[in-house]
Amino acid sequence: MFSIAGRPSSSREFCDGVSRRDFLRIGTLAAMGTGGGWGLPEILKAESLSGKKSPKSVIMIYLVGGPPHQDMFDLKPDAPKEVAGPWRPIATNVPGFEICEAFPQLAKQADKLTVIRSLVGNQADHDAIQVFNGHDPKKPKPQGGWPQFGSMVSKVLGPALPESPPYVSLCYTCTHGPYNEPGPGFLGMSHSPFKPLGETRKDMVLNGVTLDRLSDRKSLLKGFDLLRREIDQSSMMNGLDTFTEQAMGLLTSSRLAEA
Secondary structure (H helix, E strand, O other), X not given: OOOOOOOOXXXXXXXXXXXXXXXXXXXXXXXXXOOOOOOHHHHHHHHHHOOOOOXXXXXXXXXXXXXXXXXOOOOOOOOOHHHHOOOOEEEOOOOOOEEEOOOHHHHXXXXXXXXXXXXXXXXXXXXXXXXXXXXXXXXXXXXXXXXXXHHHHHHHOOOOOOOOOOOEOOOOOOOOHHHOOOOOHHHOHHHOOEOOOHHHXXXXXXXXXXXXXXXXXXXXXXXXXXXXXXXOOOHHHHHHHHHHHHHHHHHHOOHHHHO
């Protein structure tokens, strides 16, 4: 028998009075299918019965020096003019929730979005690093730098489909360096974003090359890789290998090109 309330006056208890032993005891009962809890077998069975879930996609819109919050989702019409701004609030389909009058279509589907008002930057600067990875660019960083969010997804989750890259970026290069993407950081080149910009888009479709001929070229490329590995022992080669596999997937499948 165990007690959720725990035993008072013990140096091994948590702040709420529950000891580590009580937690272990609760976990043991759950694993045995007793105590009214779910053990690992029950959890795995429920997961298998739930079926394969469709992957989720996240679209991040990065605004370099974008409009302030009081001009979009946190309007202050009663504030002084220099704070309130030129825009007025309008009602949405969520009672009590108002947004900027410049977003009439968004106001009709406000029940499908969530505004996080507690999210703030760690410094008053338009630096892309804190936007893409949440770290302060002025503080110490590991060798290679911190990876951006898309690179983390690439590392942890990988591609949803073999022929599609896990991370796609449409960010163009800004002349002001701090506004640009920080890159994959210490995760390496293999987790850099795929950028279908400019001439890159033309390379996503096979022009007069059959799949058999492409396979021959891939075999030849592997032969060159063996030679290059003897010359280049850096991690950059591993990153290029990953890009090669992604490129082959793009060329042999029309799904991404059609998208």
